[in-house]
Amino acid sequence: MKILIVDDNEASLTSLKLVLSDLGHTIVAMDKPVEALAHATSEFYPLIITDIRMPEMDGLELLTALKEHPVSKDSDIVLMTGYADTETAIEALRRGAYNYLHKPINLQELMVVTEKVAEHQTLRFENKDLKQNMEQRVSEATASLRQEYAKIKSRLQAVEGIGDIIVASQAMKDIYDQTQVFHQNPSVPVLIEGETGTGKEIIARLIHYGQNGSTKPFIALNCSAMPHELFESELFGYETGAFTGSRVGGMVGKLELAEDGTLFLDEIAEMPLSLQPKLLRVLQERSFYRLGGVKKREFKARVICAGNRDMAKLVEKGTFRRDLYHRLRVGHIVLPSLKERPEDLFVLTNFFLERENKRKRKNFKGISQNARELISSYPWQGNIRELENAIERAVLLNDASLLEAEHLDFLENTQSEKQNKKQIDSNNDQILLNNKLELPETSFNLEAHINEIIQAALDKFEGNKSKAAAYLGISRYALMRKLQK
Template sequence: MRILIVDDNPTSLQSLSVVLTDLGHQPSTFSDPVAALNHAKESYYPLIITDIKMPMLDGLSLLAELKACETSKRSDVIIITGHGDMDTAIAALRNGAYDYLNKPINARELAAVVERSFEHQNLLFENKDLKQNMEERVALAKESLQEDLEKMRSQLRNVSGIGEIISGSQRMQEVIRDATIFHHEPDVPILIEGETGTGKEVIARLVHHGDTHCDRPFVALNCSAIAESLFESELFGYEAGAYTGSRAGGSAGKLELAGNGTLFLDEIAEMPLHLQPKLLRVLEDRSFYRVGGLQKKEFTARIIGAGNKNLELMVEEGLFRRDLYHRLTVGHLRLPPLRERQKDIAEMAALFLRKQVVRKGKNFSSIAPETIETLSKYSWPGNVRELENTIERAVLIHDDTVLRPKHIEFLNTNRSAQISARENSPSLSESGAMPSIDVNSSTIILPDTPFSLEDLTQSVIHAALKKFNGNKSKTASYLGISRYALYRRLS
């Protein structure tokens, strides 16, 4: 081990040098402490032995300078003190000295303390190497995890549909811009309106995730898929014994499961009217109670409502609460139908084609200009969902390198058949095929010719509306259905 010895006494300096050389070390000697300090700043010595009392720079001052120097701050410093100078030794240890030796120096004590220093320095270097290796490994692992995380985020965006958002049209660009702004305002409730298939849930997920990724929960609830009697417990949860058949330990509702993430209420127009004030209270107070519960629960999630019905018209009809509607529309997004996004059709079709080719192992690599023209002229009543289904069907049935017009002939054929069927089918009233219903005798007289049950239902509803001068509440009561069911039939 390289050892630096500093002592203004030549005899002491020589004696130390001889002993350390015999022990197999490599001593360098300095009688001038200033020169020794300058040398230590340029060359690293694992161990430095210095006397306390020296001219120009005493041992304690030299110790302070060495510990302040980048080159020697990790060096072990042993102080040589005279007998009875214990206060100086203690001060040296407090200031960072590794150990001290009393004069006259005992060779065995010197050998022992130097050996301990040697082991200490080896441990320091091993720890330094381990730390450096660990830092390198952590850096590599972090980089690898970051890459995996980005891949997972990309996959999640694709699975959720966010990666499929095309925004060539100005209106869609405005929707995406506003959705990104709303992402940073979790306390703002949002209403997303648009026709069926326009991608309302995809935009809701964009609001939730923003332009990166959000690891908070996204809980979706389809309001039209839940029986009215179960809606409150599904949304708010319930405590044990809240109603017959409830779970013994109770159950968390969607408000609770959303945590600090997002609760997406799809088809919000179907929410029972008597529960709408409770949802409004949640939005205003940011708290709620489970069904049958006494403990208030905090609500920290974002609420996004969505639907394909005209909520403003429903408000005027008394089918949706005005105050809840205005609260939801603090953040309002209206999605344009695909027929108003002509610029996006070609790019979306190409994206769906690439996705289906990978899934089904086909050879399609491009779309013919004539096919793009056909797709652009179509009205797309089913919007983006119908476009994706069309591409999937074409890839499923055919295989080629280019998607050609013949591969999507079914699109216009099916559409024409539907239009023709509607135009050529006489109404029940015109054909005289309306069944005769005698309510008092509970007798139904059916016609000999086939008829459409759906058309019959519509005819009965419109006849009832006419009977009550368009009053929907009386009509619904007369027909024994809810206003929501009536509204669905009329939409």
């Protein structure tokens, strides 16, 4: 799709051009609105994205001129605005703007708006050509836009991580089925519980997008990253003068930005206790007020919450409201840790290896037996996220046809290594305690004895370096260095 971007800020212009070009669009970027007007009225652009505040001609003036010209009157125009310009953006919608985006631009929101425009332009071309009774022209005119629409949807899902969910184990298959049920019932709040790194946000996005995708907004708020004193205004928004230091024009909160899409509250256990009854009231009455506001606003979005702590225990301790907890868990998903779904371990490993191999243009074709043993024995306390990061680092730093154990030597000691080290330390302490260690009077060749110990460990495990290293309480890489010496 051809897109014209107009912004006098060079950095913003360059950034938007790179992002949209990466999605396969043809981009023309201009920093002078007067020149952009002349260009857009001589050549049709399905989508025009323009800043509001610009010298010579502001975004509203440009919008009005474009809508009055026969060439550009059917262009979908999206304005970029700071929060302080929200009222101006609303006025722009009254004058015929398609939508507006808050600066700094959110990538997900940008792609959702672009997807909607592609679909809108597709339908517009279809209707126009159908009225002219030219079915062949309809097919030709909309083919490229349909391809771009499919590409945008695929790209959006890739960015959101939806394609990364693995459903090899029965547990994950059951959870996947649950997400589709919840997707079809947007009025049902959902609570997702699971350890860090198990993929709670991916599951939340899968509930939102479903199997066929969605153009509705997905608004995420991490409760643990939000200062308590700013939490309420961030969630509910506020009107001008609501408190000292508030912005002129007020601010739109996350409840409002979610529209009829999804509001995702991550780390819900960190929500201030004083704010919890207010969220409960929103869920029950499906309405809210901005801070300092007198106008009741309808709340239409679905609510999905996630946490890595045992919510039931927090309720018993009195640090999370019981009534809110039961309201949130009408829909309830508990994600198993990676160690609880071992059948997924190498399915995920192969998926990440293949993906990073392609991204980084490497030549990995498989996983060696030694690497498999290491991956199997490692505890993966960070779950899927730790596995993903480990494979990405191994592929980045190495060039080989097989993923080897030494490529993963940066990992912490496995549980078995730690247990062996603990046992070795205990044995050594016992030896010293009983005075059984006797040193010669003259000299002692430490290096020679280290070599003998290493060789004995290798003999004990029939040459298996990974098992010998684990037995000695060192990494396989450290063992290889000692062998090279």
